[in-house]
Amino acid sequence: MSRGPAGFSGTGCCLTVPPCGPAAQYRIHGPKRNGWLLARIISGVALVLAFAVLLVPLAVYAGPPVVKALSGTPAERQIAVPSYQRPPSELSPNPVVQPLDPAAPLPDPAALAAALDAELALAGSGTVSAVVSDALTGNVLYERDPDAAGMPASTLKILTAAAVAATLDPGSRFETTVHAAQSGDETVLTLRGGGDVLLGSGASDEDAVVGRAGLTTLAREALQAIGDGAGTVRVQVDDTLFSGPALSPAWSEADVEAGEIAPVYSLAVNSAWVDESRQAGERTDDAALAAGDAFRNALASAGSGAGITVADGVERGALPSGAREVASAESATVAEQIQQMLLVSDNYLAEALARSAAAASGQEASFEGAASTVAAEVSRLGVDTTGLALADVSGLAAENSVTAAQLAQTVRKVLTSGNESLRPVSRGLPVAGLTGTLQGRYSDGAAAGLVRAKTGTLSAVTALSGYVTDADGRLLTFALVARNLDGNTAEARGAVDAAAAVLAGCGCR
Template sequence: MKFRVLGAVVAVAAGFSLTSSGGAVAVGNEALTADLDAILADNALKGADVGLVVRDANSGEVIYTRQSGRRSQVASNLKLLTTTTALDLLGPDHRWKTELVSSGTRSGAALNGDLVLRGGGDPTMSRLRYQQLADTLKASGVTTVNGALVVDDTKFDATPYGTGWAWDDEPYSYSAETSALTLSPDAKFSAGTVVVRVKPGAAAGAPAVVTTEPANDHVQVVSTATTGNAGISVQREHGTNRIFVSGSTSVETTALSTVKDPTGLVTSVFQKALQASGITVTGGVKRQKAPAGAAVLATDTSMTLGELVKPLLKDSNNMLAEVLVKTAGGSFTNGVNQLSTKWAGLGVDPNAVEVFDGSGMSRLDQFSPDDLTSVLVKAKTKPWFAAWQASLPVAGVDGTLVNRMKNTPAAGNVKAKTGSLSGVSGLSGYVTTQAGRELVFSVVQNNVLLFNSPRAIEDRIAVRLASEGGAVAPQVQSVPQQRKAPAQERTPVPAKERVDVECSWIGTC
């Protein structure tokens, strides 16, 4: 309440008045207030907890506010805080290193001693880049390691998931384990996963051919899939690396599956890389920290943090966000604590919020629309702002907004972060009005009924803001329900219509 009262005092002092609905409106802008009030009064939001704030992007002046100081779950909108504070703490030029090191000695083509694969937390590592590390070692003349292959993932602690994450999300690519030794099998950097590829057999009813990419001995595929048209299900068994594939398909299809213990996956992939390079390891595999002072034999260096932010925000990549947290402090708890030292510089009181991870997946995270817009306003003063803002999804153009607000004044204009969990939806970002005024806004909805299409509420708000100052304001329309009554029997929702997850997490955008 303290933050809320302060916000109200500032609004009045700056020439704003409070409406009976609790919204703050700039004098002479009653039409905008009336339209936003009407959107938030939609019957679709009955019983929901919704906060909205609109501010001038440069001065920070409050143009409209409704319950915007109340803390709630903000889902992936939290990535705005994670990325901006990481850029401040680590710097946009920060890179991650994956190294081969050893304290052994060379004797001709033999390395006498352990070979250590030391992870630095790079979530973008791929099978090809692990192969290049092995090839570099081979090019130096090593063909035999008279010792063990040691894998060192101690850069991060062993806690795989954030506090407050849902256990039943474990099989899905948006909820993979965070490890200092990991790999991504695809161009979107889905760290901690493998691609499961299913090809139809030679005839109807024949067994499907199932493979994983990269090839590894870490996961076990159990397939009953056949050739047909019923569709394919790929599900990893809880707590194991058994991936069950069922159903049928007549066309080649792929799906991502998380793995338990990404370090084990990397170990298997790197063993195959050494074999492909013609390097023999005589001493098996061990897991331990690399010895102090070990010589560096080969190094892979990642893209910069400034570059990594783009796929993180455009695709709402949870695993990239969690790597930023653990890079900052080695664990979820210490990482958040380290990042919190930069929150005040982004207008956020560390003692007035609850943050347990970097992605917003935790149901314990508590943040407000006021805090989110403070981050958006303060970010404009940072030297890295231009590149960071360009990493946000653009309405109707790319990222998680590619299919939203097309053919409206918001298309190509709104640059904002989406957020989606069951019962939670949010949109926070930048918009330029028809009159040329740059605004920031944040709308966060909790306790929403998914069949009432919470994203439509957000889109209507963003379009209305983008239209401000134009000749004709868009008509405010209510959100149609997707089912007539809560008692109606639930049926599976087509993937492209789901609003409980980010579209990028399930490949629909």
Template structure:
């Protein structure tokens, strides 16, 4: 089955959180001073994120933890937390070089960096890319995010099926179009005589029952102030258009795409991974809202009916989602298909396109074009990567990550902070474990479909540089062997001198 997922077990960050609570020591072997500084900072972020994630909901989680951690460190030297005169890692320049320069992609990129990194990467990565576990003609690109220099490229311009790594493109487009502070509204509107009420979906897949109950309480209060204790209830999903069902059909990895849903249409108590899904999440949400209205003393009589608010209606209740930055982080960390499809549709709405699969494709493509990224051969058939018609190049994926590191685009930073941490969080919680040199050092988005395995993210090399990478493999026959080969490639980037 495409995009197989796993239910989360024990929080993979517990081992760090518990260690800190017991006063334990984390030892990182085989790292030089520059890498140790970078990795220590990264693990500090992971630990802070773990503490907050253990204490509360996602929207007060990783982003807040990283902000608080950075603020706590501000008294120790500003941007660089090293003793005076230390050999610090390079920071990004004011402007990142354009990533769309023409390159011969028929063979590994022959351009050389001043320190010979390109030659070293050719020597290290070339043999690894010949691993049969990577299928036929795997593609790879490595970019130094500080200079914008492409240090390595094999098949860099070949369009390939990205699986869930396409979520990186979806996230970049949404953040660029709407900004990290954008929140998706869900509202309740009452008719002029307050005898009819409509629950209006804005496209927030993370709307939960607690928020729905608060809206019902606010609605009941407004009605009772006018002496009304019985209403007609409708629900509006017109914000989105086109087919609700993803082309892969009914699937536990994604609910029907609707502007109105609760808990991503999940029928169990999970918040990530595969789960039984509602066939009609909008109707189910409206029915739950009706029950909450009844609990608050307002009856609705008949079953809720689809429909739009009447002319002259007024808003009586509203809930806004977590900021887009948090939604992006959650989508990338957990490879959340429902949020990813919502991000694509929100991008379409911002562009004035219909909020359907085709509108999302056009809007995401147009938005990425404004960032001067290499889009030749790209096709964004959906926002999640479940559709095999999605096509991107390794050059585009690595370029997206480099753009997210660009100081001129701080709005894109949640793309980097949302990447799973190797061996600790999200879809990388059970990879790079044990004695892997990549544990805690690599942050990357995974991608898995039958016969397709991909990995795109960032790693700090032994010179202290932040490298963006993308590895795409197709025609794979063993997911576990392919993932292991990809992990080896990413780990090797951190060890090349």
């Protein structure tokens, strides 16, 4: 028998596949035999897996081009899309603007102008004012009649939100209270408005914005506090927190009839909408008494089983002297209400919040006080308010006069200020294709999830103002306002939407 390499033996055969008969095999002598076989098996499996790891990506990336080449179809270039540029399927649970790279390149103004001018060229009547700025530096990258003043429509709510956030503690809440006073054999319960116009008629819901304070809960607590010996209970409403006219002469009758707005009081169920389950439709013309009726009905329902009689009807009256507080309910936070106002563009809520801000700043809680407070606070933020004129704070009044530059400057101040109180404004702006008044826009995926902006639409005006992160990761602020429209409002709205989409996808260099 001949010897091969150490540990191997053969019968005159080489150590390749033996030609010496079917019974001839490699053998390992001694205790290493089993370990050697196991090592060979493991090595073979590892080699197969290594090839698989290499071949799978090769098949994924090289396979389609090879197939197309064999079929005669030229291969397409694969474009890597940054994660922040991919259309989202849902809103991120964290609405905070994340830090961006300050070294990200800026769009070239000339290239940006060419792209935006093409989108903002209106086929019909109307003029466009626009400003695009770098949020970090404030450098203006594009402007088109930036100081042309006129109606801003609901984009005015950006200024209102900033002023309210700067004046009121965003974590504070409005309190609606119930007070009891004896009047002969009657108990007078006074429902006192504290500025919460997002009351619910049912039980309080601590997780809600609309209806966090519920009138049914207030009624039950009040009845428990006054006890069985209260006699007949009579209800009145104290809405004296707000002063001056409840309905602005600057509002058109058509807007009131359409439910765009209603007389403003210091308490209301869901911003005075008749259908409490919606944020649209007809509004009641006396929200304070409507809230009083809901409270009175809840009292009657809760008191029927206890033998308590509740008188019909609700009156308006100031809080009686000596009345004691027997129940209270707190609203959602000011921050949450600001975000709600921006999200659904609630005109009634905007007017009520601004009146509360006026009262907090020492002014009358009236239309004049609210408008004056908004203008003063925006100016205090550092916005140039030259030529600014406000007849209301919701954006409905034709006498409002705001420039695109003022809108864009306010957005930038909100984003870059060190004042944490302003954060609810940036977080409250609707997200393109996903939330609020922008949910039904950008449905084709262009700029969806990237543009955050306040919308504004009236018969002759359409506007969009907010911020967007472009394709290079640069944060831009913008204001796009089309005015003097005549039958082409929808087309103009498409133009400003397309312009914002350009900003989202633009490297523009």
